[in-house]
Amino acid sequence: MSDQHEKPVLSTDQPLQLFEKQKRIFPKRVWGKFRKLKWLAMLITLSIYYLAPFLRYNRGPNAPDQAILIDLADSRAYFFFIEIWPQEVYFLTGILIVAAIGLFFLTSLFGRVWCGYLCFQTVWTDLFVWVERFVQGDRNARLKLAKSKWSLEKARKYLTTHALWLLISLGTGGAWVFYFNDAYVLLDQIFHLDVEPSVMGWIIALTLSTYLMAGFAREQVCTYMCPYARFQSAMFDQDSLVIGYDDRRGETRGKLKKGQDLTKRGHCVDCTACVQVCPMGIDIRDGLQMECIACGLCVDACNSVMDKLSLPHGLIRYDTDRGFREDRPNGSPPSVKPHYLRLRTLWYVGILVSVSVGILYGLLTRSPLDLHVIHDRNPLFVTLSDGTIRNGYDIKILNKTHHDKMYKVTFEGADGITTKVQGVGNYSLIALPVFADSVAHFRVFVMAPAQQNPRTPITVTLTDPFTGLTDHYETIFVSKKYDD
């Protein structure tokens, strides 16, 4: 029997690699419209990130005046006029929904602009690459340095680069903690090296993760770790803006020979400028790839090449799938404009508007007072000497205003109710004191004759006598059943 399976012909000098090693990418410097846009986006996003905690916002007495603050110790979150208590995490849910849909909306309109311009992984990687270039020189110098033997020069350059990276990372980790503490106080503490271990821990963790992610993991994060990169294609259609290479115009590519008329051949001169600038290390001329973050740097690179050759821009460009498939004379500007008004985008707008309105409604109608009542479980009721039934309740009053308040509480629904507040201070239900921005607990006994209904519904009402605002809580009054 002859061997029917032919062995695959593979050279043993070039063994098959099942795993690809991370290729180090040395993006070349580029200048142009999109590069400018990227620097601008970096300036704006980083400024917001670093400066936002230092903004002040006056909330009056008894409340912090930091505009954006997550106060974990007192479990409060502040965002300008918005103040969120732990009971109101649904606001956070709403904000997250808006953020997610906003991202989808942006993607359906402009493609992966988030990835290319705003994502913190992109922004910090960009900054780190800039440092690399600042210390070690541009692509060719960096390549040469990486390949060269260790020398004092190389060590000095690498040390400087990593020191600067760590410094930026420290700034990143440092800025993060300002969102959770009073920024000015903490800044002072940091300068005096007098910070709590937990704060220190966060600073160290974020410093190291920034250093690792922006310094080493870089494009690997976008390609292998980021879930968003994976499911974005679900939001793409033929009208989404993508970066693409116009192969009808570019092919057949080839090096420029002396005296060749470029209008009679493919416009791509195979200079690989677009490949060298790509921070993701891909060749966009192979077609749209998952790795492409639509940063537009290859567009800038190619356009400057086209300028030198006096050819029109746009061999590589932002365009829609429809635009790239359009039949038109070589070199003429694309005529297909993206449709921004599509069912998909309208859907996103619809969701965005309704969730935002919901959040806004919630914020505007947010009650500054809140009442919770827990009926005693053990015992459910107590019979007193004269046959009166007594029930115990724990009541919790949330005063979300920034003023100390006196509230009135009433129990209604059963016949012949009398009440008594248990505890220090001889309080009565007519005036229960609750400090500004805090929760107070009271223990209340409610006495009444045995009711017809063994579980009589009771309405507890909390009133702010000055504003007239109320909150209600439905509970029960448990009493023995009449035997007769």
Added chain:
Amino acid sequence: MADKIERDDHSGVETTGHEWDGIKELNNPAPRWWLMVWLVTTIWAIGYWVVYPAWPTLSGEGERGGTVGNSGWTQYTQLEESQAEILQQRAKYLSDFEKASYSEITKNEALYAFGLAGGASAFKDNCATCHGTGGAGAPGYPNLNDDDWIWGGSLDDIEMTIAYGIRADHEETRYNEMPPFDEMLDQNTIEMITDFILSDQPAGAPAYADNCASCHGDTGRGSQEMGGPNLKDVIWLYAGTRADIIAQIKRPKHGMMPAWHSRLDKQTIRQLSLYVHSLGGGEM
């Protein structure tokens, strides 16, 4: 072992020479990052063995067996430290609590909260077995939530009851005993007394006055000095039907409350008194 190194045609990787049903194992090295992590964790582990308790031994260097790291840290020392910390935090309150009288405590929010918290946990540990976790009692075990007190419901009375018990083995204990009347009175008289108690039928009044009034009071409203329960309210230590009452007169049941004086310290007993008093029936 294979004598010569064999290479896999497909991938060019050496094989280990092991073969199962024609499938050969490739000798791929572990990824470098994996090796690094392994090395680092190994070094870390060795350092850990030196610093922390790590190896169990039969007798052991440490008092509880096992090696003790050079840091001296064990979970036992950690526990002791955190307990000491709690005691230290409590000490401040405790010394204030010790010095304060009941009337001072009930006016001081912090001390009162401290007393109630301590009392609540001591109650669950010591009292809940008989009186229930909510203090609601059971037949024979008084309900501590209501306003009916056999021996008095002021803070001092409650403290005394807890400290020395009822019919307990302590010289200061409160003691009384209802005699078995089935040896002294006939059935008819006992029934008349029962009807007098339950519905004020005058026929039983003389017999009640002769036999019961000394402990339960002339009108049946009880006497806290004597520990005679109030017979005119709706609360019964044992069940309150006519038959139950007759049975109790004939052959009375008596409960026993242990004296906690020697088992709990004075401040815990005071905390317990505050807690029981706060359940809703405490008398001023």
